[in-house]
Amino acid sequence: MKKFNHLTLCLEIMGCNQKCKHCYIPDNKNKFKPLKDVKLILDKYSEVLSITEKPRIYLHDEPTLYPEIIELLIYTSKKGIKPVPTLSTNGVGFVKRDNWKDIISAFIDNGVKGLNMSLFGNKDYHDKFAGFKGSYKIIREAAKRAKALGLWIHWNLFLTKDNIDQMLSLYKELPDKSKVLSIPGSTNKWIKWDNIHITDKEINLITKTPEKYFYSQKFPKSKSLYIKSENEWIEMCLKGQNMKKYLENEEDSDYKSMCLMEQDYNIFDMTFNQIFKVGNLLKDSLKELYLNEKCSRGLTEFNNSDPAILAKKYGDKNNNKVYYFENIMQTWLLKHLNINEGL
Numbered sequence: 387m388k389k390f391n392h393l394t395l396c397l398e399i400m401g402c403n404q405k406c407k408h409c410y411i412p413d414n415k416n417k418f419k420p421l422k423d424v425k426l427i428l429d430k431y432s433e434v435l436s437i438t439e440k441p442r443i444y445l446h447d448e449p450t451l452y453p454e455i456i457e458l459l460i461y462t463s464k465k466g467i468k469p470v471p472t473l474s475t476n477g478v479g480f481v482k483r484d485n486w487k488d489i490i491s492a493f494i495d496n497g498v499k500g501l502n503m504s505l506f507g508n509k510d511y512h513d514k515f516a517g518f519k520g521s522y523k524i525i526r527e528a529a530k531r532a533k534a535l536g537l538w539i540h541w542n543l544f545l546t547k548d549n550i551d552q553m554l555s556l557y558k559e560l561p562d563k564s565k566v567l568s569i570p571g572s573t574n575k576w577i578k579w580d581n582i583h584i585t586d587k588e589i590n591l592i593t594k595t596p597e598k599y600f601y602s603q604k605f606p607k608s609k610s611l612y613i614k615s616e617n618e619w620i621e622m623c624l625k626g627q628n629m630k631k632y633l634e635n636e637e638d639s640d641y642k643s644m645c646l647m648e649q650d651y652n653i654f655d656m657t658f659n660q661i662f663k664v665g666n667l668l669k670d671s672l673k674e675l676y677l678n679e680k681c682s683r684g685l686t687e688f689n690n691s692d693p694a695i696l697a698k699k700y701g702d703k704n705n706n707k708v709y710y711f712e713n714i715m716q717t718w719l720l721k722h723l724n725i726n727e728g729l
C-alpha cells in the first residue's frame with residue numbers, strides 16, 4: 387500500500403491580475419515561471435508516484451493567465467500527475483483570452499471538474515476589494531462560459547464588516563447550488579485589514595440560522611456553527627474543552643494526505659500562509675520532503691500547543707472579531723513567532 391492517499395504540491399506559475407485584501411500573495415508579486423522550469427519541477431515531482439496513489443498539483447495565483455497553460459496541463463498528465471479537481475480562479479483568462487474555449491477544454495480533459503470562485507460584494511465593492519476594475523463582471527462571465535462547457539461552479543462569498551447585505555442578496559441571486567458565506571483565513575495581509583473584519587454581532591444580524599449559509603470543511607452541516615469570536619474561543623479553551631475536534635477531520639481518520647506550498651522556489655508546510663519554510667525546490671528532493679513529513683518548528687509548535695496555554699498567553703478577550711479555530715491558533719502563534727525566521 388502506498389503511504390499517502392493524496393499528495394499535493396501548490397505550485398506558483400504566475401502572478402495574479404487581482405490584489406485581493408485577504409490574499410496570501412503579497413501585493414506587487416508577479417512570479418512567472420517559464421514552461422521549461424515548470425516541466426523540470428514536474429519531472430522532479432513525479433518521483434512521488436511511488437509513495438502516493440494520487441499526486442496532484444494545485445496551480446496557484448491565477449492559472450488561467452499562464453500563456454502556455456494548455457501545454458502545461460498536457461505535460462502534467464503525461465507525468466501521471468493531475469490538477470486538483472476544483473480549480474481556484476478569478477476566471478480572467480476565460481474571458482480575456484482568444485483561445486478561452488480551448489483552455490477550458492484542456493482543464494476538463496486533464497481532470498478539472500469545477501471552479502472555485504470568490505465574490506466580495508456587489509460590483510463596486512467587489513472590484514475595490516479585489517483591486518482590479520472589471521473583476522466582478524469578468525468573474526460572472528467566466529462562470530457562465532465555464533458552465534456552458536460542462537464545469538460546475540462553487541462560490542465563496544467572503545464577508546467583511548461592510549458587505550453583509552450585498553452578500554445575502556448575492557447568495558440568493560446566484561443560480562448555482564454550491565455557495566457559502568465565508569470569512570477570510572488569517573493570512574499576513576488579511577491580519578492588517580483588521581478594520582473590516584466582521585464581528586460576531588454583525589454575523590448574528592445575518593440570520594438566526596447561520597448554518598444555512600456557512601459550511602465547514604471539518605464538520606457536517608448539522609453541527610453547530612464553528613466560527614466564533616475570539617472571546618468565545620478563549621472561553622472554550624480556558625474551560626479545557628477538547629479543541630482538537632475543531633482541527634481534525636474525524637470522519638476521514640484513515641485518509642492520509644499532505645500538501646506543500648511553493649513560493650519563490652521555497653517550500654512551506656502551511657497552505658496559503660508562507661510562514662514556515664521546510665525546504666527549497668532547487669535544493670531539496672520533494673519526495674524526501676513528503677516522506678519525512680517535514681514540519682518546521684512553527685508547525686510542530688502549532689500542532690502540539692495546548693489551546694488553554696495559547697489562549698491565556700496570546701488571546702485577546704475583548705476581541706469579538708470572528709474566526710475559525712484553525713485561524714485563531716495561527717494568529718496567536720504569529721503573535722510570538724518571528725515570522726521571518728528561516729526564510
Ligand code: SF4
Pocket residue numbers: 402403404405406408409410411446447448475476
Ligand atoms: S484572485 Fe486569488 S490569487 Fe488573485 S489576488 Fe485574489 S485571492 Fe489572490
